[in-house]
Amino acid sequence: xxxxxxxxxxxxxxxxxxxxxxxxxxxxxxxxxxxxxxxxxxxxxxxxxxxxxxxxxxxxxxxxxxxxxxxxxxxxxxxxxxxxxxxxxxxxxxxxxxxxxxxxxxxxxxxxxxxxxxxxxxxxxxxxxxxxxxxxxxxxxxxxxxxxxxxxxxxxxxxxxxxxxxxxxxxxxxxxxxxxxxxxxxxxxxxxxxxxxxxxxxxxxxxxxxxxxxxxxxxxxxxxxxxxxxxxxxxxxxxxxxxxxxxxxxxxxxxxxxxxxxxxxxxxxxxxxxxxxxxxxxxxxxxxxxxxxxxxxxxxxxxxxxxxxxxxxxxxxxxxxxxxxxxxxxxxxxxxxxxxxxxxxxxxxxxxxxxxxxxxxxxxxxxxxxxxxxxxxxxxxxxxxxxxxxxxxxxxxxxx
Numbered sequence: 264x265x266x267x268x269x270x271x272x273x274x275x276x277x278x279x280x281x282x283x284x285x286x287x288x289x290x291x292x293x294x295x296x297x298x299x300x301x302x303x304x305x306x307x308x309x310x311x312x313x314x315x316x317x318x319x320x321x322x323x324x325x326x327x328x329x330x331x332x333x334x335x336x337x338x339x340x341x342x343x344x345x346x347x348x349x350x351x352x353x354x355x356x357x358x359x360x361x362x363x364x365x366x367x368x369x370x371x372x373x374x375x376x377x378x379x380x381x382x383x384x385x386x387x388x389x390x391x392x393x394x395x396x397x398x399x400x401x402x403x404x405x406x407x408x409x410x411x412x413x414x415x416x417x418x419x420x421x422x423x424x425x426x427x428x429x430x431x432x433x434x435x436x437x438x439x440x441x442x443x444x445x446x447x448x449x450x451x452x453x454x455x456x457x458x459x460x461x462x463x464x465x466x467x468x469x470x471x472x473x474x475x476x477x478x479x480x481x482x483x484x485x486x487x488x489x490x491x492x493x494x495x496x497x498x499x500x501x502x503x504x505x506x507x508x509x510x511x512x513x514x515x516x517x518x519x520x521x522x523x524x525x526x527x528x529x530x531x532x533x534x535x536x537x538x539x540x541x542x543x544x545x546x547x548x549x550x551x552x553x554x555x556x557x558x559x560x561x562x563x564x565x566x567x568x569x570x571x572x573x574x575x576x577x578x579x580x581x582x583x584x585x586x587x588x589x590x591x592x593x594x595x596x597x598x599x600x601x602x603x604x605x606x607x608x609x610x611x612x613x614x615x616x617x618x619x620x621x622x623x624x625x626x627x628x629x630x631x632x633x634x635x636x637x638x639x640x641x642x643x644x645x646x647x648x649x650x651x652x653x654x655x656x657x658x659x660x661x662x663x
Contacts, residue, residue, distance in 0.1 A: 300639045302415055303387035305569060311396050311578045318348045318576040321364045321373040323563065325597040326424075326584075327352035336596055338589045346583070348576035357464075357514065365389070371571040372580065374424060376561045377412035377633030378466040381641070382651060384420050389566040391418045396578055399585040403602045406627045411488075411641045412634040413564045421564035422581045424590070425599040427619065428560040428630050429462065429470065429532050430551040437529040444554050445474045448531055449505055456508045460522055460531030463512035465651065465658035466633050469559050470532065471498040471505070473631055477556040486642035487559065488634040495649045499657045506661065523547060535619060536598025553629050560630035562602075594619070 320327060327350060330337035339350050353370065355361040358379035365373050365388045375383060383389045394400040400422055407413075407423035414420060433442060438455070448459050449471065461467060472487035475497055484494050510527055513519040519537050522528035524546040538551045565581045567574060583589055585602060591609035594601035600619035601607070607616035620626035634641050640648035 300385065300637070302384045302420075303569075305387070305390050307391040307393040307418075308396060308574065308578065309393065312575045314346050314348045314576045314579055315573040316347055316349060316576070318350050318372070318573050318580055319370045320350065320352045320580070321355050321361050321370050322352050323374050323376075323597075324354045324356075326374045326563075326593060328593075328596060336592070338584075338592055342580065342583045346576065346579045348573065348579055350580075358466075362388075365568060368568070368570055371568050371573045372577040373566050373568070374563050375421070375566050376563050378464070378561075378635055378651075380412050380420065380564055380566065381635035381637060383566060384415060385637070387569055389420055390569045390571070390574075392421050392567055392581070394419050394422065397422055397582045397585070399582050399587075399590075399603060402587075402604050403585060404604055404622060404627070406624055407562055407602050410562070410632065410634075412562065412632055421566035422585055423602040424563045424565055424584060425594055425597065425602055426560065426562040426627075426630075426632070427534055427536070427599045428553055428558045428626075430535060430538070430558060431530070431554050432523070432533040432538050432549050432551050433530040434523060434526075434528075435548045435550055437526075441550055441552065442530070442554065443552065445470070445556050446478075448508075449474050449501060451504050451508075453508055455530050457510045458527065458529040459505070459509050460511050460513055460519060460528040460533070461505070461509050462532050463514040465654040466559075467532070468495070468498050468502065468654050468658060469631065469633070471501045473559060474556055475501060485644065486640070487631050488636050489640035489642040489644055489648050490636065491647055492649060495653065495657060499661050502658075502661050512662075520544075523549060534598070539598060539618075553626070557629045557631060560632050562632045563599075591615075594621075 327339055328336045329339035343349055355364055358376050361373055361375055362379050362382050364370060365383055403423050409417060431442060447453060469487035472484055472490055475482055476484035482494055482497055511522050516537050519533050520540050523541050535551060538549050541549050567577050571577055587603055587605035588609045590601045590603035591606035594606060595610055595615060600621040604622055607621055636649060636651045636654055638648055638650045639646050
């Protein structure tokens with residue numbers, strides 16, 4: 264299978280559709296705590312007008328291919344020819360970088376993951392999206408719609424694109440018995456000292472929290488992204504313990520592939536695409552599973568900038584990128600489950616959607632998708648949760 268290794272090259276763009284914004288709404292309790300925090304008030308578009316001729320995007324590498332990575336992989340130029348919207352794609356390496364780029368006001372849209380989306384929504388960087396104006400939204404998997412990471416009070420702030428689980432992966436030659444629990448990477452007495460890998464991001468705190476929710480129910484963790492101070496401290500304590508056994512943290516999945524193939528890693532958190540690449544190379548063979556405790560995961564959403572200069576072109580792009588054929592092409596190139604249910608009829612590998620559990624509701628329900636932690640608990644349990652900024656601080660302290 265093929266995946267992206269470098270960005271699409273495209274052309275630059277600039278023009279408009281009005282969106283109104285004002286300050287966010289906050290209700291304060293008598294004790295001084297925040298009871299309810301709302302995103303800035305904005306009006307979603309009521310129609311899609313003529314394209315402005317240009318479109319500036321912030322993307323994950325592989326989401327806007329124009330043939331420069333592989334001449335046979337190009338869904339940008341057909342879009343440009345059909346709509347007249349010339350695409351300029353800026354590749355971001357992390358969710359933090361995506362947030363920073365979107366806050367410059369230079370871009371019309373972004374393919375944001377759940378650890379970035381609420382930051383963009385509550386800061387007023389992105390606008391609500393009228394999904395009635397995106398024809399292909401109708402056949403997107405229902406389990407990706409109106410979720411805590413891409414909507415607020417039933418209002419969608421984008422269009423789902425693709426998703427996947429953070430699976431437990433192991434070297435079959437080194438780990439003789441297939442693991443069924445995350446204890447294999449979190450237990451202090453794990454036999455894989457120094458050869459465990461973990462995702463290098465504050466959002467990985469949720470993986471520890473999910474494990475604790477099942478193994479230490481007395482902590483009262485109901486949602487791994489809605490942690491009180493005490494619950495966050497418990498997750499950090501577990502991660503500090505794990506840190507002594509971790510050989511490598513990764514954020515670039517090509518490095519995750521290399522660490523398994525070199526033998527420096529034998530077990531840890533990865534993505535299905537990483538496992539597929541490793542097995543395709545045939546240097547080692549790995550297995551994957553969603554353990555008994557469940558898993559975290561990611562769902563990417565195309566979001567419209569609040570002050571987009573080219574909003575009509577962005578609406579055209581959201582519809583194009585989630586059309587069955589294009590969504591299938593992106594999913595196969597990138598290595599993820601497509602959001603578009605009709606994409607499964609368009610994949611070149613007819614077993615692709617089965618491999619990625621693309622339309623498997625039961626599988627999807629095991630996944631706790633990345634959602635940006637907020638003071639106002641994202642699971643609606645209260646207003647005493649820790650926010651992403653605190654997670655960042657604690658993560659940095661944990662890693663030293």
